[in-house]
Amino acid sequence: MSFTYPRYPSPPIPDRRAVPVVVVGGGLVGLTLALDLARQGVPVRLIDDDDTVSVGSRAICFSKRTLEIYDRLGLGEKFLEKGITWNRGKVFFRKQLIYEFDLLPESGHHYPAFVNLQQYYAEAWLVEACAAAGVELYWRHRLTGLDAREDGVRLSVSAPEGDYDLEGEWVLACDGARSQVRECLGLGFTGKVFNDRFLIADVEMEADFPTERWFWFDPPFHPGQSVLLHRQADNVWRIDFQLGPDADPEEERKPERVIPRIRAMLGARPFRLEWVSVYTFRCRRLERFRHGRVIFAGDAAHQVSPFGARGGNGGVQDADNLAWKLAALLRGEASSTLLDTYDAERIPAADENILHSTRSTDFISPKGEAMRAFRDATLLLAARHPFARRLVNSGRLSTPAILEESPLNDPAASPWPGCPPLGAPAIDAPLTARSGQRVWLLDALQSGFTLLAQGPLPEGEREALGRAGITAVTIGPEGELRDEAGLFAARYGRVPGYLFFRPDQHLAGAYTRYDRAHLLALKRWILAGGRLSAPAPARAAAEVSP
Amino acid sequence: MTGLRFDDHFADPDGLFAALAGALGDLSAEEQRQFTAALALLLLNQLPSREAALAALDEARSVVLAAREIPKETSP
Structure with a gap:
């Protein structure tokens, strides 16, 4: 449909x-x-x-x-x-597969690498x-x-x-x-404008290609350029053809120009052209x-x-x-x-x-013959030598920003080995509620300031935090959520600790000792603009070493 | 770090290819050829032994020659 x-x-x-x-x-x-x-x-x-x-x-x-x-x-x-879920990608040079990658090589996440x-x-x-x-x-x-x-x-x-x-x-x-x-x-x-033109062709077709990202450098069906293939919903496939800097955008979007390019790639397979666009891009x-x-x-x-x-x-x-x-x-x-x-x-x-x-763009569109020679040599070597695969760049796919230099990160925090860095978005993990229901960690964070406590909180503290607009969630054998698969501990470090998340689920503080006064001061400090407004609140006592 | 679907092993994580592009940036075509040859010789000189250097030359040649054999099919 x-x-x-x-x-x-x-x-x-x-x-x-x-x-x-x-x-x-x-x-x-x-x-x-x-x-x-x-x-x-x-x-x-x-x-x-x-x-x-x-x-x-x-x-x-x-x-x-x-x-x-x-x-x-x-x-x-x-x-x-x-949507179409995918985690894996393949990179080809001419007709040879030179590299495969998996963007989420572990289980225990609600969402895949990409949809x-x-x-x-x-x-x-x-x-x-x-x-x-x-x-x-x-x-x-x-x-x-x-x-x-x-x-x-x-x-x-x-x-x-x-x-x-x-x-x-x-x-x-x-x-x-x-x-x-x-x-x-x-x-x-301020930034850079690229002259290379690219053609997007969305085609509807029945195809049994695996649900993966495929990227070709210099394929036989489109020599000298690159091509990207992606599957979308409704049996629609995105094909992205590099055209070079001299392509005429008006000519290139005409069906009589587009269809032969697709035929060269897909052979006799029937397809329907859904959408065509010719574009250049900027990094600025x-x-x-x-x-x-x-x-x-x-x-x-x-x-x-x-x-x-x-x-x-x-x-x-x-x-x-x-x-x-x-x-x-x-x-x-x-x-x-x-x-x-x-x-x-x-x-x-x-x-x-x-x-x-x-x-990525510099690799895909090398400037000059020497760069093209280095690029192609990298691709040739990558098929046989792992070191060269590190250099192959068909697009470094989007990852969340880790706000390590954020003015909202608590300088008094003391993250332990294995703890994500301050500023990182929360990493999901499967947990079990007291009712036995399986839940995801990110469901517990939602849209407010949240303290994740690995272990019980002292009597009355949950209510006290709640009055200050901080939701407390306890994880552990006695907590409201249990880490039966051990993945929460694996992703946050095996230390009883306290993780303080902002409403956008980024980590602002991590502590091995509970200190309500500090958490309340931290929340006030964040809302005031963090380091941009005032020095961070000091902690009342030294952290316990993990 | 686990869980951030971050593959640190591809897409020029150290920026080495980008540095190469930068080094070639404003050179003429002839200068780029000279740069490439000079770079190859400098790197050869960094290898620990004559045997290693000869093996690298052999491997480079065999990688290039193997490309002649890459099949030329026309569909994915």
Whole structure:
């Protein structure tokens, strides 16, 4: 069954012209951010110049961390049910298999390394969830101007009925690579533009290829270039052909040009062409993502090549990082300095994505004959020599950002050997509830500050933490969750300890001794903006050595 | 670290290939050929023995010659 594009109604010009949060852009990132905020009780209005979801499959590889974020937002299972799960990839040089990899070579995780799914499915589910959560969706309301002040932002909007002004306390710019918000503020990018053109062809066909990522360098059916094959839902396959810098985009997207390329690859197998796009790409970002009360996320803030699936996944992690901070601020619990930590955390994450994306692109599209000779020699050697496989780069696939330098990490923490580094997102593990029901660790974390205690808490402490807005979860033989498979201990270290997670499930503190006063001070310090606002709270007593 | 589906063994984790690309970056085609030859000789000189150097030369040659045998089928 193929996808039917919805047409969303365009509401009349609203009477209420002042709202706390305006999200500009109803794509993957804008919808995710709007949904996350609305689920935390924040009134959100989203405006978008179109009235449907994104056309074409676009971002198709949803990473494990993105799926975990969508699980927190109530959508994760839909991805598993509809999408194509994959963990393995193969790299070919000409016709020879030179390397295989497994992105999740262990069990005991709710979500796989990746689920492939057309972006339009994800957006359609997000629109439904946003509407149910109370997000005001204004389709075909287009931003035309923007006046950002210290105390708010005035947006000029053009709707089918006419033009009007809208006042937002905060504006979240999620309007993609051609961001109108960015245009209005006159902001430029720094980074690299690549000249090579690529052709995406989504084809519907019956095929028994394994559900894996296949990447060819210089294949016989497309000599001198690269090709990527991915499976999506509904028997749709993504084929990505490198075309080189001299390709004419208008000519190359014509069926009479595309179909012979696919025939050369697939032989006589019947297929139907579903979507074609010719693109170039950029690896670049804004200098800062926060500009007073205007905050950029996703492609509006940073852009990468598609090799590594870092665009959409990076944008969803932006939303995950920003939503709890802005919600806390609007509830009056946090300082606006907390929003500056969005830059401090997501700019390094964007730089990591840009670095890997640029390296992949340089390998896939070598500049000059000498680089091509080195690239091809690397591929030849990789078939026989493991050292060379480390250098083969068909895309370093998206991994969650580990916020090791985050200003919200507690300098007084004392993680033990085997404990994930501060700033890492929580690692999932299967656990057993007292009822005998099997649960996932990430289900226990959800959307608030959480203390995971490996062992019992002193009498009355759970309630005391709860009054301070910290949920306590105990894991162990006497705890509410048992680690029967031993995977929690394996992933967090076999030390009785206390792990303090932020609402976005990133680790902010790890301790071998329970100290409620410190945890409460830590939460206050984080909400004030962490190290950007004040030195970290000191601990009352020395840690017990593990 | 376990559980982050992080394969540290591919995609140029140490940035060595990127460094190579950077070193070649602004050289002319002729200079790039000279660079490549100079690099090969420098690395040969780093090997621990004459036997190791000769084995590396043999292996490099055999890898290149083996590529002549890569099949030329036309479908995946």
